[in-house]
Amino acid sequence: MKSCTQLVLAAAIGTVAAAATEDCVSQCCLSMAKVPELKGKVYLPDSTAYENRLDSYWSLSAALSPWCMVQPSTAKHVSVIIKTLVAGECPFGIRGGGHGAHKLSNAVDKGVTIDFGNMNSTTWDPDTRLVSIQPGGHWQTVYDELAPYGVAVAGGRAGTVGTGGFVSGGGNSFYSASHGMACDTVANFEVVLADGSIVNANASSNSDLFEALKGTSGNLGLITRFDMYPIEYADPVSSSIIYWAYLPALIGGTILNAAIENTMATVQPPAFDVYYAVDGIYSDTTVVDTLSNVANQLGSGQPPGFRNMWFAASFKNDARPMNYAVEKFEELNAALEEVAPSSETGLNTLCMFQPITKSIAEKGVQNGGNVMGLDAYTEDGNGIMFLLTLALTGTEAHEEAALPLMAAFIDDLDAYSDSLGLKWDWKYLNYAHSSQDVIASFGEEAVAKIKAASAKYDPNGVFQKLRGSGFKIPA
Numbered sequence: 133m134k135s136c137t138q139l140v141l142a143a144a145i146g147t148v149a150a151a152a153t154e155d156c157v158s159q160c161c162l163s164m165a166k167v168p169e170l171k172g173k174v175y176l177p178d179s180t181a182y183e184n185r186l187d188s189y190w191s192l193s194a195a196l197s198p199w200c201m202v203q204p205s206t207a208k209h210v211s212v213i214i215k216t217l218v219a220g221e222c223p224f225g226i227r228g229g230g231h232g233a234h235k236l237s238n239a240v241d242k243g244v245t246i247d248f249g250n251m252n253s254t255t256w257d258p259d260t261r262l263v264s265i266q267p268g269g270h271w272q273t274v275y276d277e278l279a280p281y282g283v284a285v286a287g288g289r290a291g292t293v294g295t296g297g298f299v300s301g302g303g304n305s306f307y308s309a310s311h312g313m314a315c316d317t318v319a320n321f322e323v324v325l326a327d328g329s330i331v332n333a334n335a336s337s338n339s340d341l342f343e344a345l346k347g348t349s350g351n352l353g354l355i356t357r358f359d360m361y362p363i364e365y366a367d368p369v370s371s372s373i374i375y376w377a378y379l380p381a382l383i384g385g386t387i388l389n390a391a392i393e394n395t396m397a398t399v400q401p402p403a404f405d406v407y408y409a410v411d412g413i414y415s416d417t418t419v420v421d422t423l424s425n426v427a428n429q430l431g432s433g434q435p436p437g438f439r440n441m442w443f444a445a446s447f448k449n450d451a452r453p454m455n456y457a458v459e460k461f462e463e464l465n466a467a468l469e470e471v472a473p474s475s476e477t478g479l480n481t482l483c484m485f486q487p488i489t490k491s492i493a494e495k496g497v498q499n500g501g502n503v504m505g506l507d508a509y510t511e512d513g514n515g516i517m518f519l520l521t522l523a524l525t526g527t528e529a530h531e532e533a534a535l536p537l538m539a540a541f542i543d544d545l546d547a548y549s550d551s552l553g554l555k556w557d558w559k560y561l562n563y564a565h566s567s568q569d570v571i572a573s574f575g576e577e578a579v580a581k582i583k584a585a586s587a588k589y590d591p592n593g594v595f596q597k598l599r600g601s602g603f604k605i606p607a
């Protein structure tokens with residue numbers, strides 16, 4: 133008999149009828165539902181719980197309907213789940229906070245979605261001075277929970293963002309310049325491995341897994357908790373995101389934004405002199421406020437309920453690719469209007485530039501290492517990470533029509549940067565499109581570490597073969 137993974141593949145290429153996978157629903161879902169610990173935690177289609185979870189995805193493009201969803205509450209549950217899925221060779225997807233943009237970011241349609249939504253707690257331990265966070269929560273809750281203790285962590289800038297995917301994929305925060313990526317501020321991951329064992333990965337125990345988890349998202353195990361160092365010092369403390377926003381429905385055109393931020397609450401620090409020197413500033417909304425309020429406000433800027441498509445690129449810190457991108461962005465928006473008119477689809481797009489500095493990469497190396505490979509890229513200077521986003525409320529056909537235009541924009545920008553010797557292959561996992569070969573872009577040295585960790589901690593390749601969501605380790 134073929135396994136469910138084989139049947140799904142065979143059905144996809146038409147060598148067996150789609151109905152052949154029906155038995156897999158019972159093999160994978162009913163087998164989990166029969167496990168006493170998982171009673172009431174497996175949701176089948178048409179149940180209220182299943183529908184409610186589907187409604188809670190940030191991006192409509194990502195909200196896929198699986199054979200069933202399973203919602204663990206403890207690491208033990210997660211262990212039972214992975215053992216059952218592996219025994220039945222069941223395809224699965226991993227959902228943390230549910231904020232991935234694309235189809236197959238965090239769910240599967242043919243298989244089981246492991247949904248961490250009930251594992252959403254935040255605990256501050258004043259003795260160990262660590263913040264323990266579960267992977268299914270959102271940063272707004274984390275900040276609100278921590279605020280009474282005067283503690284912050286390097287989490288998402290928008291409070292709506294999920295915790296698990298953000299940290300395991302790197303995590304670019306207000307604190308990147310001073311502390312590195314969010315994953316570089318993790319002291320310990322609790323992980324359920326492919327064989328169901330529950331282990332810690334930190335600087336002194338499973339340190340190779342600790343390093344390899346930082347930047348690879350769901351490739352090595354199911355993270356059930358991560359312990360973060362609080363942000364206690366901050367230097368340097370200023371950062372910025374420059375972006376052109378095409379918001380036809382909201383403002384009738386394109387606006388240039390500078391999201392400037394200083395974690396010591398300094399108003400107009402010298403780092404921002406060049407921004408304030410720009411002529412004709414339309415509006416200045418900077419305020420001194422708590423992280424919680426800022427995160428809350430930023431979350432409302434990119435609301436749920438849209439289909440979303442994101443693409444990543446990067447290049448050396450140089451104005452030419454930036455100018456080129458902005459020029460092409462106008463052409464892109466005109467072309468998008470042809471296939472997905474904003475008047476019908478609520479189309480909006482962003483063209484965003486964020487610094488990737490040597491200081492960010494160095495913090496990664498100092499704090500036990502990560503496997504994003506940034507230190508190799510920043511060796512000869514700082515870089516810019518580029519993000520192109522599209523959101524619309526139209527149909528899947530609109531999204532499909534937009535895809536080649538978005539992909540062509542990125543190819544063109546990459547080719548332009550390359551022609552000037554400025555291109556970086558590096559792609560930020562949490563911003564990249566599913567068609568982009570993210571992990572390969574981390575470079576040979578990093579990929580070798582990731583492969584070694586995968587061979588050791590997931591010898592049968594469960595997270596490469598059965599996992600249908602997220603990015604994979606290159607073969």
Ligand SMILES: Cc1cc2nc3c(=O)[nH]c(=O)nc-3n(C[C@H](O)[C@H](O)[C@H](O)COP(=O)(O)OP(=O)(O)OC[C@H]3O[C@@H](n4cnc5c(N)ncnc54)[C@H](O)[C@@H]3O)c2cc1C
Pocket residue numbers: 190226227228229230231232233237238239248267268288289290292293294295296297298299300301302303304305349350351353354355356431434562563601602603
């Ligand atoms: C409005 C908005 C603002 C954003 N701002 C930022 C920002 O400032 N900086 C930034 O870096 N990114 C930002 N992002 C991107 C964000 O980091 C990613 O979308 C991230 O994946 C969100 O985490 P999540 O837990 O919601 O992931 P999900 O979409 O739930 O999961 C994505 C992937 O994460 C992995 N994953 C999740 N949970 C686990 C787990 N328990 N174990 C193993 N793997 C797991 C899986 O591989 C999964 O496929 C933003 C996104 C949005 C929508």
Ligand SMILES: *[C@@H]1O[C@H](CO)[C@@H](O)[C@H](O)[C@H]1NC(C)=O
Pocket residue numbers: 205249250251252
């Ligand atoms: C957080 O988890 C609890 C159960 O642990 C659940 O009742 C609650 O709905 C979850 N919160 C969110 C926002 O999903």
Ligand SMILES: *[C@@H]1O[C@H](CO)[C@@H](O)[C@H](O)[C@H]1NC(C)=O
Pocket residue numbers: 319320331332333334335336337359
């Ligand atoms: C590292 O893992 C070991 C083994 O599980 C554990 O005893 C130790 O407390 C962990 N360290 C941290 C910082 O969590």
